[in-house]
Amino acid sequence: MNAALDDAIKQETHSLSSWIMSRPAFWVFLAAVIACLVLTALTDTFATPQNLFNVTRNFAFVAIIALGMTVVIISGGIDLSVGSTLCLSAMVLAIVMNAGFGLATGTVAALAASLLVGAINGFLIAYIRIPAFVVTLGMLSLARSIAMVLSNNRMIYQFGPDEKALFWLGGGSTLGIANPVIALVILAIITGLILKWTRWGTWVFAIGSNQHAALLTGIPVRRLKVSVYMFSSLMAGIAGVLEAGWLGGVTTNLGQSMELSVIAATVIGGANLMGGAGTVFGAVIGAALIEVIRNSLTLLGISSFWQGAFVGSFIILAVAFDRLRADPELED
Amino acid sequence: MAILSLSGISKNFGAIQALDGVSLELNSGEVLGLMGDNGAGKSTLVKIIAGNFKPTRGTITIDGQEVELHRPVDARNQGVEIVYQDLALCDNLSAAVNVFLGRELTKGVGPFKVMDYAAMNARAGELFRDLRSETRPRDMVRAMSGGQRQAVAIARTRLAQAKILLMDEPTAAISVRQVAEVLNLIRELKRQNLAVILISHRMPDVFAVADRIAVLRRGRKVADRPTASTSPEEITGLITGAIESL
Numbered sequence: 001m002n003a004a005l006d007d008a009i010k011q012e013t014h015s016l017s018s019w020i021m022s023r024p025a026f027w028v029f030l031a032a033v034i035a036c037l038v039l040t041a042l043t044d045t046f047a048t049p050q051n052l053f054n055v056t057r058n059f060a061f062v063a064i065i066a067l068g069m070t071v072v073i074i075s076g077g078i079d080l081s082v083g084s085t086l087c088l089s090a091m092v093l094a095i096v097m098n099a100g101f102g103l104a105t106g107t108v109a110a111l112a113a114s115l116l117v118g119a120i121n122g123f124l125i126a127y128i129r130i131p132a133f134v135v136t137l138g139m140l141s142l143a144r145s146i147a148m149v150l151s152n153n154r155m156i157y158q159f160g161p162d163e164k165a166l167f168w169l170g171g172g173s174t175l176g177i178a179n180p181v182i183a184l185v186i187l188a189i190i191t192g193l194i195l196k197w198t199r200w201g202t203w204v205f206a207i208g209s210n211q212h213a214a215l216l217t218g219i220p221v222r223r224l225k226v227s228v229y230m231f232s233s234l235m236a237g238i239a240g241v242l243e244a245g246w247l248g249g250v251t252t253n254l255g256q257s258m259e260l261s262v263i264a265a266t267v268i269g270g271a272n273l274m275g276g277a278g279t280v281f282g283a284v285i286g287a288a289l290i291e292v293i294r295n296s297l298t299l300l301g302i303s304s305f306w307q308g309a310f311v312g313s314f315i316i317l318a319v320a321f322d323r324l325r326a327d328p329e330l331e332d
Numbered sequence: 333m334a335i336l337s338l339s340g341i342s343k344n345f346g347a348i349q350a351l352d353g354v355s356l357e358l359n360s361g362e363v364l365g366l367m368g369d370n371g372a373g374k375s376t377l378v379k380i381i382a383g384n385f386k387p388t389r390g391t392i393t394i395d396g397q398e399v400e401l402h403r404p405v406d407a408r409n410q411g412v413e414i415v416y417q418d419l420a421l422c423d424n425l426s427a428a429v430n431v432f433l434g435r436e437l438t439k440g441v442g443p444f445k446v447m448d449y450a451a452m453n454a455r456a457g458e459l460f461r462d463l464r465s466e467t468r469p470r471d472m473v474r475a476m477s478g479g480q481r482q483a484v485a486i487a488r489t490r491l492a493q494a495k496i497l498l499m500d501e502p503t504a505a506i507s508v509r510q511v512a513e514v515l516n517l518i519r520e521l522k523r524q525n526l527a528v529i530l531i532s533h534r535m536p537d538v539f540a541v542a543d544r545i546a547v548l549r550r551g552r553k554v555a556d557r558p559t560a561s562t563s564p565e566e567i568t569g570l571i572t573g574a575i576e577s578l
Contacts, residue, residue: 005461197446199436206422206433213420217434217488218405276424 024270025282028318032289035296043299049176051295057178057246059291061086061239062258064184066265066283067191068235073266074195075228076208076275077132081121081139082236083258084147087250089114089240091147093166094156094250103162103169107241114237115230117143122226132229140259148252157249170245180242184284187235192280204228208275264311265290268318289314333396335360335527336381336412336496341390343376343551350376352551353390358496361525363518365532365542365559369571372548374531378498381529382414383407395495411495415502419485421473427480428456428469431487459487463520465513478506479513486517496527503537515541535564547571554578 020026039046046052065082072079093110097103117139124135159166172179195201203224206214215221236255244250267273268289269282293310297303336358343351351373358364368374379385381392383401391398394410401407421430429436432452438445456469465483467476473484482502489497499518503511511534518541521528532538538545539559547555547570554577555562555570569575 005464005466199438199445199447202425202429202433202436202447205424209422209424210420212418213422214433216416216420219434276422 023279023282024318024321025279025285027321028268028270028282028289029285031314032285032292035289035292039292039296039299045299046296051299053173053176053178055291055295056181056288058295059287060178060180060184061243061246062261062265062290063284063287064180064187064239064242065232065236065258065262066269066287067187067280068232069262069266070269070271070278070280070283071191071195071204072132072228072232073263073271073273074208074275074278075204075225076211077125077225077228078136078263078273079121079229079232080133080136080259081117081143082232082262083255084140084143085114085117085233085236086240086243086255086258087252088117088143088147089237090244090250090254091151091156091252093241093244094159095150097159097162097166098156100160102160103165106159106162106166110241111234111237114233114240118230118233119226121233122229125229126222126225144252144256151250151252153252155249155251166245167248168245170242171248180246183238183242187238188280188284195280200224200227205276208277261287261290261311264315268314270318286318334358334393335395337393338377338381339391339393341377341380341387341392343373343380343385344388350551351380351387354548354551354553355390356546356553356556358527358529360495360527361522362544363522363528363530363542365530365538365545366548367532367535367538367545367567367571368548371550372571373551374548375500376551377548378414378500378529378531381407381412381496382498383412408492411493412498413489413492413494413496414498414500415482415485415489417500417502417504419481421481421484423474424472426453426470426472427460427467427476427484427487428452430473430484431456431459431469431491433488435491455491456487459490462490462524463487463517465517477513478510479517482510482514482517486521494526496529497521498529498531500531501533502530503532503534511537535567538567539564549573552577 065086069079069082089110092113093106096109097106121135121139124130125132169179174182195204203214203219206219207221207224211221243254265286266278266283269279269286271278271282290311293314294307297307297310334357338354338356341351341354342349354377366374376385380387383404383406386402392401399410422433429452437448437451439448440446453469460467460469460483463483463486465480467480467483473481502514515537518528518530530538530542542559544556544558545562545567546553547567549571557578566575570578
């Protein structure tokens with residue numbers, strides 16, 4: 001009897017292959033791979049080093065922010081202010097460096113401004129209990145407005161003594177890989193490890209699934225929420241610094257409506273807007289798929305007006321697919 | 333000696349008297365069925381034992397010591413644990429992580445601490461084996477039966493070394509087979525010398541596992557009898573008021 005019970009308790013339920021197949025991100029990954037193969041076959045221009053370099057660099061910015069958005073969405077929230085936070089971060093960096101300070105000082109100031117945005121978001125959501133949608137919608141407007149006030153709505157394209165270093169950071173490459181892509185890989189690995197291997201990561205999943213239960217077990221839910229929104233703005237801030245370096249100039253419309261691409265990437269990658277589910281891998285693949293679609297339309301000579309139709313369809317398709325797969329579970 | 337003893341507990345909410353001089357004793361290794369109609373005062377009494385409410389009058393004695401429970405954490409520190417009706421589990425986490433939620437085991441040095449999944453799975457496996465429940469520590473709670481979910485919720489309380497366990501409607505809204513699983517869990521807890529208060533509407537379940545049944549009606553305790561010396565008909569009469577009191 002006891003031996004039988006031991007066996008039952010130790011038994012593994014899922015094989016590796018069934019586990020992989022059950023991941024939404026796997027299917028999106030498959031779609032992205034197929035799209036790449038088809039493009040390689042149909043065009044001479046897709047699988048060139050230069051094009052692949054551009055594609056990966058282009059999606060790196062969205063993907064970095066999507067890492068933060070994934071964490072927020074897993075926790076059951078949403079952050080609409082990331083595009084404006086990116087703009088504010090880039091603007092603070094530009095102003096500080098334009099005034100003659102170095103890259104390090106500028107970066108610290110930019111990330112501090114971003115973290116402040118996240119702290120305000122988190123405080124209002126966790127302690128004043130205003131819905132995340134409303135708070136971050138307000139911040140979307142507010143942060144960009146602050147960026148306009150700080151710069152007097154002018155473009156800044158001179159970055160003082162460390163200008164070359166900044167341009168290298170955002171626009172350069174190391175061993176043939178664009179620097180923002182390297183930053184993405186590092187940040188994705190860190191985020192993935194944090195989500196899986198720290199108490200913080202476990203708690204993020206817990207509050208996204210059952211906030212009441214999390215409270216009862218003594219998890220510091222409010223402080224946790226503040227840290228989640230700060231994490232999201234930090235990612236937007238980092239993307240802002242890199243994008244400023246890539247573009248070589250900062251305007252106040254930088255990152256406009258970027259939050260929509262970021263949320264799209266996160267959702268396509270399998271994050272559940274109801275909270276409790278999402279993966280780093282999914283977010284990166286989601287961002288990659290959007291960029292591959294965009295790139296393929298250009299290469300195939302299809303009007304760029306179709307871009308939105310394809311991306312929109314993919315968002316709905318990805319979620320519909322997940323629903324169809326999940327429904328049989330609800331019935332038993 | 334009784335592990336838990338309530339004496340003359342009353343609770344007023346403004347002009348409403350939810351509890352009126354309730355006294356109750358509970359011994360280790362005993363299962364007490366607490367019954368009563370909606371609004372009879374069951375949940376108020378449970379919330380007082382759990383530290384959610386302070387009684388207006390009366391004393392609570394745990395393990396021979398009079399205690400004041402101001403907050404739920406005070407009750408928890410005294411060895412009182414609750415299994416909530418909705419179980420308060422996170423569907424998207426594994427059984428072991430749910431058991432350890434809020435007191436996860438970690439390993440590492442300084443600020444670099446990582447979750448010790450191996451240790452948590454092993455310890456949760458032991459707890460499930462002690463409960464004689466076929467629950468796999470690595471499985472997601474989402475995919476579990478009602479009985480297995482109960483096992484996870486109860487394993488949480490075993491981890492905390494609870495002496496007194498309050499179970500709020502553990503057999504409501506689950507299938508017949510799962511009810512049997514849950515009743516077995518309660519018998520197992522009794523065998524391990526825990527004191528269990530089972531709050532339930534389901535007469536057959538209470539009669540199946542309780543040693544003693546207490547009935548509340550309109551804030552008063554109207555009966556407190558060994559299960560063997562009463563009948564479902566009598567208890568029904570006491571709950572509805574057809575029988576005044578015993």
